[in-house]
Amino acid sequence: MIELDSLSYSYGGDALLRGISLQLAPGSFHFLTGPSGSGKTTLMKLCYGALQPTGGTVTVFGQPLEEMNRDDIAWLRRRVGVVHQEAHFLDHMTLVENIALPLMVSGRDLSAEARNLKELMAWVGLGARSRAYPPELSGGERQRAALARALIMSPEVILADEPTGNVDWEMSQRLLALLVELNRMGKTVLIATHDLALIRAAKSRVQARVLRIAGGTLQYAGADL
Numbered sequence: 497m498i499e500l501d502s503l504s505y506s507y508g509g510d511a512l513l514r515g516i517s518l519q520l521a522p523g524s525f526h527f528l529t530g531p532s533g534s535g536k537t538t539l540m541k542l543c544y545g546a547l548q549p550t551g552g553t554v555t556v557f558g559q560p561l562e563e564m565n566r567d568d569i570a571w572l573r574r575r576v577g578v579v580h581q582e583a584h585f586l587d588h589m590t591l592v593e594n595i596a597l598p599l600m601v602s603g604r605d606l607s608a609e610a611r612n613l614k615e616l617m618a619w620v621g622l623g624a625r626s627r628a629y630p631p632e633l634s635g636g637e638r639q640r641a642a643l644a645r646a647l648i649m650s651p652e653v654i655l656a657d658e659p660t661g662n663v664d665w666e667m668s669q670r671l672l673a674l675l676v677e678l679n680r681m682g683k684t685v686l687i688a689t690h691d692l693a694l695i696r697a698a699k700s701r702v703q704a705r706v707l708r709i710a711g712g713t714l715q716y717a718g719a720d721l
């Protein structure tokens with residue numbers, strides 16, 4: 497589904513990532529951990545075509561990233577839902593309008609999607625907050641809204657960058673439960689997180705592989721986590 501082969505990446509100076517090979521198989525669940533600044537967000541960006549590798553290859557849905565044109569990248573973005581570390585919303589639009597934005601941009605008929613949208617809002621527990629404006633949301637509501645927006649195009653893969661970054665333990669468990677449920681529905685999930693307690697909590701719920709980036713390379717973390 498997403499395959500990295502001997503990937504390296506540099507923002508201009510020394511290589512940040514070196515010789516990284518990884519396969520995200522359909523339906524798999526991965527955590528990506530590592531120190532701050534180790535390259536977790538960068539690795540995710542390489543997985544959805546926001547960055548091109550400086551060495552090695554990234555293949556997404558069977559197509560090498562380097563051969564993709566703008567239309568291919570747009571197609572890829574519909575199939576890969578990204579929950580960004582800092583979710584940005586348009587403050588003058590309601591929450592439901594923000595979440596529906598990707599549908600509008602891709603020219604979908606919103607009236608035909610209304611039921612899906614309502615179900616999605618309810619599923620993330622924001623049914624009653626649909627008409628709220630982004631500045632009125634709590635941290636946990638923003639994180640769930642970011643997840644809903646990543647899901648609106650029904651992606652097959654979900655890449656979530658610190659999806660529980662600014663929320664308390666109870667809310668992080670709720671977000672984790674949503675991501676585990678998505679995985680049970682067959683979606684491929686990768687979560688970047690510093691939160692080792694979250695990873696431990698997930699172990700009883702889902703068969704997850706834990707990856708760790710350190711010193712530019714990727715290792716599978718041991719059972720001591």
Ligand SMILES: Nc1ncnc2c1ncn2[C@@H]1O[C@H](COP(=O)(O)OP(=O)(O)OP(=O)(O)O)[C@@H](O)[C@H]1O
Nearest residue numbers: 507512530531532533534535536537538539581690
């Ligand atoms: N656009 C950029 N230009 C130059 N350097 C960058 C850029 N984006 C990130 N970096 C640097 O690359 C390194 C890795 O950043 P990245 O955000 O991928 O790390 P991370 O592991 O996700 O960090 P954190 O856990 O703090 O979010 C950092 O040193 C960062 O300063």
